[in-house]
Amino acid sequence: MPEITMLEAIREALFEEMERDPTVVALGEDIGVYGGAFKVTDGLLAKYGPERVIDTPISETAIVGAACGMSYLGLRPVAEMQFIDFIACCFNQVTNFVAKSHYRCGAPVPMVLRGPSGGGVHGGPFHSANPEMYFVHTPGLKVIYPSTAYDAKGLLKSAIRDNNPVLFFEHKFLYRRVKEEVPKTDYTVPIGKAIVRRQGRDLTILSYAAAVHTALEAAATLAKEGIEAEVIDLRTLLPLDKETILASVKKTNRLLVVHEDTKTGGIAGEIAALVCENAFDHLDAPISRVTGLDTPVPYSPPLEAEFLPSVEKVSVAARELAKY
Amino acid sequence: MQTRLTPEKQVDLYYYMQLNRQLEERLVRLFRQNKVVGGVYSSLGQEGISVGTSYALEARDWLAPMIRNIGALLVKGFKPRDIFTQHMAKVTSPTQGKDGTSHFGDLKVRHVVSPISMLGDLIPVMTGVAMAGRYLGQNIVAMTWIGDGGSSTGAFHEGLNFAATQRAPFVLILENNQWAYSTPVSKQVPLRDLADRAKAYGIASKVVDGNDVLAVYETTKAAVDECRAGRGPILIEAKTMRMKGHAQHDPAEYVPKPMFEFWKSQDPIARYEAYLAENKIWDAKRKAEVDARIERELDEDQRFAEGSPLPSAELAKEGVYCEGCHTVEAQWERAKKEVMPPASCIDAIWKINEFGAFAAKQEHIPRQASTGNGMKPAVQVPASGSAQPVEVDIDKQPALRVPFGRGPKDRAFERERQEKQPPPKHRHRHKGRRR
Ligand SMILES: Cc1ncc(C[n+]2csc(CCOP(=O)(O)OP(=O)(O)O)c2C)c(N)n1
Ligand SMILES: [Mg+2]
Numbered sequence: 001m002p003e004i005t006m007l008e009a010i011r012e013a014l015f016e017e018m019e020r021d022p023t024v025v026a027l028g029e030d031i032g033v034y035g036g037a038f039k040v041t042d043g044l045l046a047k048y049g050p051e052r053v054i055d056t057p058i059s060e061t062a063i064v065g066a067a068c069g070m071s072y073l074g075l076r077p078v079a080e081m082q083f084i085d086f087i088a089c090c091f092n093q094v095t096n097f098v099a100k101s102h103y104r105c106g107a108p109v110p111m112v113l114r115g116p117s118g119g120g121v122h123g124g125p126f127h128s129a130n131p132e133m134y135f136v137h138t139p140g141l142k143v144i145y146p147s148t149a150y151d152a153k154g155l156l157k158s159a160i161r162d163n164n165p166v167l168f169f170e171h172k173f174l175y176r177r178v179k180e181e182v183p184k185t186d187y188t189v190p191i192g193k194a195i196v197r198r199q200g201r202d203l204t205i206l207s208y209a210a211a212v213h214t215a216l217e218a219a220a221t222l223a224k225e226g227i228e229a230e231v232i233d234l235r236t237l238l239p240l241d242k243e244t245i246l247a248s249v250k251k252t253n254r255l256l257v258v259h260e261d262t263k264t265g266g267i268a269g270e271i272a273a274l275v276c277e278n279a280f281d282h283l284d285a286p287i288s289r290v291t292g293l294d295t296p297v298p299y300s301p302p303l304e305a306e307f308l309p310s311v312e313k314v315s316v317a318a319r320e321l322a323k324y
Numbered sequence: 325m326q327t328r329l330t331p332e333k334q335v336d337l338y339y340y341m342q343l344n345r346q347l348e349e350r351l352v353r354l355f356r357q358n359k360v361v362g363g364v365y366s367s368l369g370q371e372g373i374s375v376g377t378s379y380a381l382e383a384r385d386w387l388a389p390m391i392r393n394i395g396a397l398l399v400k401g402f403k404p405r406d407i408f409t410q411h412m413a414k415v416t417s418p419t420q421g422k423d424g425t426s427h428f429g430d431l432k433v434r435h436v437v438s439p440i441s442m443l444g445d446l447i448p449v450m451t452g453v454a455m456a457g458r459y460l461g462q463n464i465v466a467m468t469w470i471g472d473g474g475s476s477t478g479a480f481h482e483g484l485n486f487a488a489t490q491r492a493p494f495v496l497i498l499e500n501n502q503w504a505y506s507t508p509v510s511k512q513v514p515l516r517d518l519a520d521r522a523k524a525y526g527i528a529s530k531v532v533d534g535n536d537v538l539a540v541y542e543t544t545k546a547a548v549d550e551c552r553a554g555r556g557p558i559l560i561e562a563k564t565m566r567m568k569g570h571a572q573h574d575p576a577e578y579v580p581k582p583m584f585e586f587w588k589s590q591d592p593i594a595r596y597e598a599y600l601a602e603n604k605i606w607d608a609k610r611k612a613e614v615d616a617r618i619e620r621e622l623d624e625d626q627r628f629a630e631g632s633p634l635p636s637a638e639l640a641k642e643g644v645y646c647e648g649c650h651t652v653e654a655q656w657e658r659a660k661k662e663v664m665p666p667a668s669c670i671d672a673i674w675k676i677n678e679f680g681a682f683a684a685k686q687e688h689i690p691r692q693a694s695t696g697n698g699m700k701p702a703v704q705v706p707a708s709g710s711a712q713p714v715e716v717d718i719d720k721q722p723a724l725r726v727p728f729g730r731g732p733k734d735r736a737f738e739r740e741r742q743e744k745q746p747p748p749k750h751r752h753r754h755k756g757r758r759r
Contacts, residue, residue: 022660025459033672049668051459057489059482062448066486069452072431073460074654077452093479097445104423105438107431108646139644163646 001181006174009149009182010040010114013156014078016186018048021076024160027054027063028080037082038116038175060090067111068098068165076160081115084169085129098165099140109165114156117145118210118260119297119308120173128297128304130209130261135167136238136270142191143238145169147212149180151235154189162191171209178213194241196248200230202322203254206245206271208234211258211309218314227322229256237267245271246279253284254321258309263291285324290317327538331605335614337379337537338600341371341593343618344395347404350626351411355572359630361413362424367392369535369567370501372592373469375399376540377497377560380548381467386453388437388446388468389426392499392566396469397426400434404622408629415635416628422635422643435464443474447483447496454492454556461658465551467495473504473512475521487557488525494557495547499534501566506578519561527557534562535592538599565590 004012018024026044028036032055035042045053056063060081067077081087087094094113101107119128135141142164146152152170159166197212198219207215212233219229230248234241249255255275257268268289275287290309298304327334348366355364367374374395378387381400389396394407402418409417410424418428419438429438437453439446450466457464470480475498487494498518502509515521522529528550532543540562547558565587569576600606606614643649661667 019664022656022663023654033674035672043672045670046672047665047669049663049670052663052668054455054490057482057486059448059486061445061479062451062482062486065445065448065479065483066452066455069437069449069454069466070456070459071652072437072449072453073456073462074652075456075459076652092442093445093448096440096442097449100440101438102646102650103644105419105428106643106650107429107438108650108652110652142645163648163650163652 001183003179004149004182005176006146006149006152006170006178007038007040007176009153010156010170011042012182012184013153013160014041014044015047017076017078017157017160018044018052020186021160022052023074024076024078025052025054025070026078026080027056027067029056029058029063029082031055031080036080038172040116040170041080060086061093064090064093064098064113067113068093068101068109071109071111072107076110076112078112078114078160081113083123083127083129084115084117084131085126087113087115087131091134094135094141094165094167095138099135099138101140102164103140108163110163112156112159112166112168114159114168114170116172116175117169118171118173119292119304120210120260122299122301122304123172123297124299125296130169130259130292132167132169132237133261133265133267136267140165141238142166142236143169144191144236145171145209146235147171147174147178147209147233149178150182151189151195151233153182154187155191155235157186158188158191161188166191169209173210174213189235192236192239192241194232194234194236194244196230196244197233198229198231200228201252202228203256203318204230204232204248204252205256205258205314205318206232206234206248206268207258208237208267209260211260214309214311214314215258217311218318221311221315222318222322225319227318229318234267240267240270240274242274242278245274249275249279250282253282254324255283256288256290256314256317256321258290258314260292260309262294263289264294266291285321288317288321290314327542329538329541333379334538334600334605335610337375337541338593338596338606338611339614339618340375340379340395340399341537341596342615343398343404343621344371344374345593346618346622347394347398347407350622351408352572354408354412354626360411362411363571363573364411365391365425365571366566366568367394369587369591370499370564371395372537372540372596373497373499373534373562373564376537377467377469377495377544377562379541380544381465384435384462385464385548386435386437386450386457386466388429388439388450388453388466390439390446390469390471390474390499391426391441392471392501393469394426397436400436402430402434402436403625405625405628408626409632412629412632413634414629414632415639416632420635420639422639437468439468442479444470444477444479444483446470447480448486449483450496451483451487451490451492451494451557454487454494454551455490456654458493459663460654460656462655463552463657465493465495465548465556467497467548469497469499471504472498472500472502472509472518473507475518476512481524484521484527484557484559485525488527491554492557493551493554495544495551496557496559497544498559498561499564500561501534501564502583503566503570503576503579505570505574517561519559522559527559528555529559529561531561531563534564535587535590535595537592537596564592
């Protein structure tokens with residue numbers, strides 16, 4: 001098995017799903033001839049043609065609206081946001097039209113909305129966002145945010161085959177930085193299942209997307225100091241894998257949540273409430289958070305570094321927690 | 325108005341308009357009795373538009389109503405009971421009480437997309453419906469409606485522009501009823517004819533007397549036929565008047581009295597009844613039969629709705645996600661292999677037919693006067709082979725079923741390019757990865 005990047009894994013998933021199922025179509029800005037701003041869709045147009053790979057005007061509302069309409073006729077459109085930040089331009093279509101469709105009138109919307117997200121590449125305030133929580137707060141959507149190439153491919157396939165609208169966040173810092181062996185054979189990764197990335201007994205570090213790698217690095221450092229952290233990758237934020245979260249907390253009795261998204265209203269708060277409701281008696285320490293700052297993502301490298309969670313910040317918080 | 329409709333179908337139009345009106349009158353009474361949970365949005369005076377436009381569609385076609393398009397739902401085969409129960413939030417309603425008014429649909433049989441309150445959003449959605457129908461080879465037309473006020477939303481522009489670039493078989497009916505809630509149309513749109521919005525997208529448009537149901541039908545039918553032939557999308561402005569307030573709660577005191585009086589004289593049902601009598605399409609006996617049928621149907625369905633229970637509370641939790649309750653199936657009416665490799669494979673390069681330079685000699689694109697610009701865009705195409713930059717007439721471009729790089733225009737361009745000296749660098753070649 002060859003090693004491929006997360007970006008290539010996503011591309012493979014698109015190729016394989018379009019090959020498997022002619023109802024799968026792709027649309028977005030510059031995705032066809034150019035192959036997408038990050039080249040995720042490179043080669044799709046040449047193989048599947050302009051009826052299935054549609055270069056659209058710069059109209060996010062039209063992209064999502066049209067994808068929704070297509071799905072009503074049984075297609076499975078995969079719509080791209082050139083940068084996920086632009087999803088703000090079609091917030092209404094996503095949260096009012098798409099998300100509520102099945103609940104209020106029984107019309108499923110089997111579409112995927114995917115795009116590059118996250119910071120760490122000096123994209124500045126409009127090309128670095130992590131807007132996942134707006135959508136985690138929207139019943140009717142599913143929200144996926146993978147951290148590995150294998151998961152990205154398997155989860156994107158699951159997303160395309162799902163009968164519900166799925167938002168698929170692709171952390172652009174990871175696009176070409178994470179690499180692993182990914183099967184050429186057809187496989188899927190289930191939506192709504194977290195995974196334990198590292199076993200530990202002293203505390204649980206819950207994370208997702210690029211921050212998983214920060215957490216793993218911190219865990220390796222901590223291990224040298226005798227602190228065994230369990231690292232869990234949520235992978236799916238909606239629906240949340242409550243079982244895996246609670247089982248780990250019950251085992252380690254200490255919880256640190258690490259995410260790149262801003263702190264206020266980030267998923268760490270939701271997880272803290274979940275754990276308090278269901279496993280309060282198991283906690284030996286207050287729940288701790290290491291997150292992005294409550295600011296826009298700044299542009300200049302030292303500012304952005306200050307914004308982002310780091311191995312150092314996670315290690316400090318984990319040590320505090322372990323000795324509490 | 326000349327029509328090809330049989331006398332029977334002409335009476336049918338009356339039936340639907342009157343059913344629409346009488347149904348809404350009953351809704352108002354139910355509202356006053358506190359039996360309607362939410363609001364009632366009257367389409368009084370606009371029935372000819374809902375009915376005349378939707379009547380031009382075939383069973384396979386798709387529509388999405390707006391809130392004043394109950395008439396279109398009736399034409400598509402929904403029953404008065406569906407509308408009664410929706411307004412009364414009963415468990416027997418199409419949404420089981422989860423949504424109200426005209427917010428319901430049926431993807432499988434009637435091909436109706438449920439609207440949402442946010443104005444304009446249906447336009448991109450129905451563009452997608454039209455594109456998917458074409459992709460699957462179904463030869464359908466998609467239709468929705470928008471108000472004069474709603475035509476100022478971003479979704480309207482994004483949707484119609486996208487539909488235009490895709491040549492989508494999509495008919496958009498712009499119901500200019502002079503008011504958007506309390507705001508007159510002049511404060512919404514600085515145009516005499518809102519159909520002129522179509523010029524911005526290079527698509528055809530029409531203006532029609534919205535209170536003349538036959539004119540509405542004929543205009544829409546022609547537009548539907550054009551769209552089916554691959555010459556969509558088309559915008560139709562229907563001039564009319566909202567004869568009540570925005571909804572039941574609004575007495576519309578901001579509307580000048582003479583304006584109501586003028587439009588009262590234009591009532592679409594009264595006008596149509598006179599037409600039917602004058603042209604001997606019906607007689608008093610036939611009219612009495614139709615009216616009696618309407619009363620009978622409404623009595624029965626109102627009884628059904630009033631006797632229906634409200635939903636039980638547990639239902640609130642159900643149905644956020646599709647967990648196998650619905651199957652998603654596409655109805656293919658073309659061979660799937662047409663959209664699979666090798667048939668789908670192309671050279672992933674742009675062919676640029678015009679270089680976009682300022683054309684000094686060319687007059688500015690002539691536009692017709694503002695009374696609607698007819699079925700054809702006003703853009704004229706210079707003879708091909710001219711050395712001047714060529715104005716692209718999207719009407720003449722191949723419909724999207726022809727992958728670009730293979731259409732007749734592209735072949736002509738290729739030939740011309742080979743005959744003459746090498747063109748300036750204009751192609752952005754990107755080597756698509758072939759697999
Ligand atoms: C995007 C959006 N903004 C505001 C509203 C509130 N609203 C509902 S109807 C309406 C007036 C609509 O006027 P028009 O589009 O002319 O339709 P009409 O009511 O005349 O049929 C307004 C402001 C809405 N539904 N959607
Ligand atoms: Mg209006």
